[in-house]
Amino acid sequence: MAEKAIPFSKEKLEQIIDKFPTPFHIYDEKAIIDYAQKFTKAFSWNSGFKEFYAIKAAPNPFLMKILRNQGFGIDCSSMAELVLAEKMGMRGEEIMFTSNDTPAYEFKKARELGAIINLDDISHIEFLEEHAGLPELLSFRYNPGNLKEGNLIIGHPEEAKYGFTREQMFEGYKTLLDKGVKRFGIHTMVASNELDPTYFAETAEILFSLIADLSKELGIHIEFANLGGGIGIPYKPEEKPVDLQVMSAGIREMYEKYIIKNGLEPLKVYFESGRAITGPYGYLVSKVEHIKDTYKKFAGLDACMVNLMRPALYGSYHHITVIGKEGQSLDTMYDVTGSLCENNDKFAIDRKLPELQRGDIIIIHDTGAHGHAMGFNYNSKLRSAELLLHGNGEVTEICRAETMDDLFATLDFSSLGSFSV
Numbered sequence: 001m002a003e004k005a006i007p008f009s010k011e012k013l014e015q016i017i018d019k020f021p022t023p024f025h026i027y028d029e030k031a032i033i034d035y036a037q038k039f040t041k042a043f044s045w046n047s048g049f050k051e052f053y054a055i056k057a058a059p060n061p062f063l064m065k066i067l068r069n070q071g072f073g074i075d076c077s078s079m080a081e082l083v084l085a086e087k088m089g090m091r092g093e094e095i096m097f098t099s100n101d102t103p104a105y106e107f108k109k110a111r112e113l114g115a116i117i118n119l120d121d122i123s124h125i126e127f128l129e130e131h132a133g134l135p136e137l138l139s140f141r142y143n144p145g146n147l148k149e150g151n152l153i154i155g156h157p158e159e160a161k162y163g164f165t166r167e168q169m170f171e172g173y174k175t176l177l178d179k180g181v182k183r184f185g186i187h188t189m190v191a192s193n194e195l196d197p198t199y200f201a202e203t204a205e206i207l208f209s210l211i212a213d214l215s216k217e218l219g220i221h222i223e224f225a226n227l228g229g230g231i232g233i234p235y236k237p238e239e240k241p242v243d244l245q246v247m248s249a250g251i252r253e254m255y256e257k258y259i260i261k262n263g264l265e266p267l268k269v270y271f272e273s274g275r276a277i278t279g280p281y282g283y284l285v286s287k288v289e290h291i292k293d294t295y296k297k298f299a300g301l302d303a304c305m306v307n308l309m310r311p312a313l314y315g316s317y318h319h320i321t322v323i324g325k326e327g328q329s330l331d332t333m334y335d336v337t338g339s340l341c342e343n344n345d346k347f348a349i350d351r352k353l354p355e356l357q358r359g360d361i362i363i364i365h366d367t368g369a370h371g372h373a374m375g376f377n378y379n380s381k382l383r384s385a386e387l388l389l390h391g392n393g394e395v396t397e398i399c400r401a402e403t404m405d406d407l408f409a410t411l412d413f414s415s416l417g418s419f420s421v
């Protein structure tokens with residue numbers, strides 16, 4: 001089987017482990033910057049192009065600072081993500097707020113920061129007005145229903161809880177006009193981990209043709225079209241990354257067909273991609289703790305599902321490299337497990353690997369998005385550290401590992417004595 005590249009040698013990784021014990025996630029700064037630049041360049045034909053990094057994918061301010069330096073905005077979906085943006089000094093239209101089932105306090109915070117608010121439901125127009133007032137600029141999330149198929153992660157659009165129907169889009173913008181809102185955006189997100197570049201041209205066609213219909217019927221000018229996230233990454237070694245040139249050319253064709261031909265320029269193309277931006281450039285580094293041989297062979301790691309939930313949640317494939325054993329034949333079949341009292345706490349099932357020993361260093365690939373971020377504390381497990389590998393080989397700890405004090409911080413043990421039972 002083809003191997004996947006790693007940005008460090010065994011010796012380098014051992015030096016890192018000497019300082020920062022496993023498990024940890026480590027991100028490759030240079031690779032993130034290179035991809036961010038490639039992404040922006042692919043859309044240079046659109047003068048207003050902007051990527052708002054979906055911070056839910058890796059809510060770390062150091063990673064966000066790197067991306068902001070590349071001209072990226074931030075896509076927030078919760079109060080804490082808005083506060084993270086605020087703490088970084090981010091304000092106004094470099095923040096996109098795409099939430100759902102949104103509480104009033106989140107809308108208030110988004111308004112306070114001057115974020116672009118992207119409403120998930122027609123009833124939220126009134127709710128926003130009542131609790132935070134209507135801003136000058138508003139965007140709606142479109143759910144195209146049966147026009148798109150969806151997939152396992154995102155679900156089928158008709159079943160999905162997100163967005164407005166087509167009829168509601170017309171009614172919604174009409175309401176905004178009546179209420180004096182002056183600037184408009186539009187959004188959709190109907191893909192997740194999609195590797196086919198033509199899929200995004202289809203999404204653009206759905207959105208751009210709707211813009212043409214809305215403009216014709218309501219006489220409004222839509223300023224931006226946010227095509228969401230969902231750009232896939234090659235988790236499996238035989239898969240290919242999305243060809244950004246092909247994707248961009250397909251979107252441009254639709255732009256010419258629906259936007260330029262109808263005189264609807266300028267329209268800024270936005271994305272709120274997470275996975276594609278940092279996913280392939282993060283690695284979960286762990287050690288083999290135990291080898292167990294019963295009805296199957298199990299390699300038990302010092303990491304578990306709290307460090308990376310995707311395999312257990314979606315049955316997702318994450319490639320595994322045993323560093324230092326890259327050349328060896330993959331002749332032993334393992335379930336690669338964590339230590340949770342959950343039988344689905346497995347990073348891989350029936351994976352052929354070189355024969356493993358206790359202490360082997362395991363690299364789990366493509367954990368740079370929706371990896372550490374999805375962490376949790378079941379079984380009172382602690383979340384790991386996050387490290388950043390710089391282009392010059394230096395390493396910075398960008399998030400320390402949780403301690404037991406962090407875990408117990410919400411409990412008041414001192415009041416146990418006076419708690420009568």
Ligand SMILES: Cc1ncc(COP(=O)(O)O)c(C=O)c1O
Nearest residue numbers: 054098229230231272273274275
């Ligand atoms: C509204 C929204 N935008 C953007 C993203 C980022 O998606 P991805 O990381 O697949 O690009 C998500 C993912 O859950 C999302 O729900």
